[in-house]
Amino acid sequence: MDIDCLDSLRGCGGAGFPTSFKWNAVRDANADFGKVIICNADEGEPGTFKDGWLFDNHCAAVIDGIRHAAEYVNAQRGFIYLRPEYSAQRELISAAIQQMVSDNKLAPQSGRIFQANGFPGRPAQLDNGGLSIVELSSLDWFVEHGSHDLVGETQQSGGLAHDAMLQYPLPQNEDIEAGFCLDICLGGGAYICGEETAMIESMEGKRPQPRHKPPFPTTNGLWGLPTLVNNVETFWWAERMISGEWQQDAERLFSISGAVNKPGVYQAPIGITARQLINDYAGGVKDAAEISCWIPGGAATGVLPPTLLDCEMSTEVLREHGTTLGTAALVVFTEESALEVSTKIMQFFAQESCSQCTPCRIGCAEFADYLADEKHNWPHRGSIDDWLQAMQLGSICGLGFTAPLIIHQLQKHFNFEVQHAN
Amino acid sequence: MPTNTLTINGEQVAVLQGESLLDACAKMGISLLTACHDNRLEAYGGCRTCLVDLDGAPRPVPACKTLTSAGMVVSTSGEQLETVRATIDEMLECIPAAALETWTDANRFIGYDPQQCIMCDRCVRYCDEIMQCNALEHVGQGVDAFIQPTQGDSFLDTSCELCGGCIGTCPTDALYSKQSLKVFNEQSDAVLSSTRTVCNYCGVGCVIDIESQGNNVIDIDAQTGVGPNDGHLCSKGRFAWQFINHPQRLTKPLVRNTESGELEETSWQNALSIAATKMLDIKQRHGADSLAFLASSRCTNEDVYALQKLARAIIGTNNVHSCAAT
Numbered sequence: 086m087d088i089d090c091l092d093s094l095r096g097c098g099g100a101g102f103p104t105s106f107k108w109n110a111v112r113d114a115n116a117d118f119g120k121v122i123i124c125n126a127d128e129g130e131p132g133t134f135k136d137g138w139l140f141d142n143h144c145a146a147v148i149d150g151i152r153h154a155a156e157y158v159n160a161q162r163g164f165i166y167l168r169p170e171y172s173a174q175r176e177l178i179s180a181a182i183q184q185m186v187s188d189n190k191l192a193p194q195s196g197r198i199f200q201a202n203g204f205p206g207r208p209a210q211l212d213n214g215g216l217s218i219v220e221l222s223s224l225d226w227f228v229e230h231g232s233h234d235l236v237g238e239t240q241q242s243g244g245l246a247h248d249a250m251l252q253y254p255l256p257q258n259e260d261i262e263a264g265f266c267l268d269i270c271l272g273g274g275a276y277i278c279g280e281e282t283a284m285i286e287s288m289e290g291k292r293p294q295p296r297h298k299p300p301f302p303t304t305n306g307l308w309g310l311p312t313l314v315n316n317v318e319t320f321w322w323a324e325r326m327i328s329g330e331w332q333q334d335a336e337r338l339f340s341i342s343g344a345v346n347k348p349g350v351y352q353a354p355i356g357i358t359a360r361q362l363i364n365d366y367a368g369g370v371k372d373a374a375e376i377s378c379w380i381p382g383g384a385a386t387g388v389l390p391p392t393l394l395d396c397e398m399s400t401e402v403l404r405e406h407g408t409t410l411g412t413a414a415l416v417v418f419t420e421e422s423a424l425e426v427s428t429k430i431m432q433f434f435a436q437e438s439c440s441q442c443t444p445c446r447i448g449c450a451e452f453a454d455y456l457a458d459e460k461h462n463w464p465h466r467g468s469i470d471d472w473l474q475a476m477q478l479g480s481i482c483g484l485g486f487t488a489p490l491i492i493h494q495l496q497k498h499f500n501f502e503v504q505h506a507n
Numbered sequence: 508m509p510t511n512t513l514t515i516n517g518e519q520v521a522v523l524q525g526e527s528l529l530d531a532c533a534k535m536g537i538s539l540l541t542a543c544h545d546n547r548l549e550a551y552g553g554c555r556t557c558l559v560d561l562d563g564a565p566r567p568v569p570a571c572k573t574l575t576s577a578g579m580v581v582s583t584s585g586e587q588l589e590t591v592r593a594t595i596d597e598m599l600e601c602i603p604a605a606a607l608e609t610w611t612d613a614n615r616f617i618g619y620d621p622q623q624c625i626m627c628d629r630c631v632r633y634c635d636e637i638m639q640c641n642a643l644e645h646v647g648q649g650v651d652a653f654i655q656p657t658q659g660d661s662f663l664d665t666s667c668e669l670c671g672g673c674i675g676t677c678p679t680d681a682l683y684s685k686q687s688l689k690v691f692n693e694q695s696d697a698v699l700s701s702t703r704t705v706c707n708y709c710g711v712g713c714v715i716d717i718e719s720q721g722n723n724v725i726d727i728d729a730q731t732g733v734g735p736n737d738g739h740l741c742s743k744g745r746f747a748w749q750f751i752n753h754p755q756r757l758t759k760p761l762v763r764n765t766e767s768g769e770l771e772e773t774s775w776q777n778a779l780s781i782a783a784t785k786m787l788d789i790k791q792r793h794g795a796d797s798l799a800f801l802a803s804s805r806c807t808n809e810d811v812y813a814l815q816k817l818a819r820a821i822i823g824t825n826n827v828h829s830c831a832a833t
Contacts, residue, residue, distance in 0.1 A: 443595055
């Protein structure tokens, strides 16, 4: 199988890592004990709902993408790590897997539902609560619901506890003969579970804390096996490229939500402007109100001012403005100020920090308090810049690396004054 | 054993494969501050106080968690790195307001003060990796995270052996000995002193440090890397010292007055001769095997040898046992 066609494809989960590089790394990794594929459908980035939309509309194509990747890297087992609230999508995936089993495209035992570990905390929510994927992706929903305690809730979802998954740690001979086995793993219900190594830890039944890298999952992933982790959208684009339906990655799926008339997922060329997306795709701003601020690629990409609505939605251009395309999730605000939105994002990060490393555990919380404080008093000896730098350079995973961006964007685009108590 | 040669601060150093950057730095006499690191445990890399610059890495790496490989170029100083480390030290001093309310435990030995806790997970990892009890768990997230007895409110509901190793490994005073807190007198002028000695509860020979204030023992702890115990202690070695000044402690031989039935103070000579007479009397009436000799685990090897000599040669029985044997 040839994947030259994937050369231009970059991962759609937020980090934008070259897809073919990952696929080749897993293909070339040690195969003595088997290999694993994980489709990251945790979709916990506020504002993002393209993965849910893909399962709603192109479920079979996504699974075909996973199957092709499995064939390429020679993986025996695969999991779709699904956001627990996506109950409707869970049924669609189960049905699609069953169909493929009957068509002999997947091993007969495929389609089991496992439960990953989460953080003990708030009560679990294993259905969508009657909310649409757009509503489920709102920042307010995430701030309110945060991480879930899924222990004991597994039975209700018809899933197996994670220790059941551990009973099949290595692909058995019959598995290998039967072909690629694809199961569903319900996510741990925490933002950090979207980070690939935290996700793997949660699947192993541990506290979902990110691992130190290197080694990377491509060589030491789930159960220590070489593991390919890609986003749902990445598998979908890969499938379209491999099947020849699509030539290049000039387009992305944009999740557009917030104060727009027609929130939804739209396929649009990379490089389109935010204003075009809002007006030409999402039906314009609600009540034709004035935009106070907007988010280009999910909560972690921070806020931008309305003056930048005409800039291109591409990683290169957005980088000049201090941010990235992230998950291509555009959120439009008219009533909330940039400061209010940023405060909420920081509070969300503070509550979702896994508490493993000091800079993220303490830093996110202190900055959330700092933004929420009306006088913006900074009570610490070290300067704000020192603290932001310590988070950026001293954290273990992307949550801590990118959280300072929220403050930087406020400083850069909204004249947010840095104040010192000392 | 294969070695790796790497460069630290411009100087070359050879280390064994499998050693961390922290080990390599220690070899060169560079001591990096650590909080979450304990030589006896797997590296964790959570506190971030031992960050060093590594050529080729996108950002500083924790020395404790980074294994050495040949050709690494490492720097342990630099303006930016030092600012980051100083800031992280400052962060560790922060008391997260959210972590102030947590569990209290009915057990008499181990207490927890969340205000001091830096979530380094040393206690949790110690209990898991060394004791294999898993009596402690890390719950919650962000600043709301804290340590608690696994799935319960009390260590007494877990598989905890009350060894107090969690207190021993805690880098702050988050986990503390409740007994010490009770005995320590802040008002007293008596000097606090530390005496290194060997625990005499059994024959292992654990090296212990006894903290005392005047004639009162305040605490018993053990230091990592010292003695056969390497900082580990059992619950007796760490916590069973309140007998020392206990009013009910036996300090003189007592003999029961046959008329009043009360125990009365007597001389060693009298007490021993009464015991010897009675033992010989029993032997005469019921045979030597009606007697048995049990040695306390606090006896030395020589004591136990002498006791079995007494049993076998004088009394004539093989009924001898030392509690240290089980």
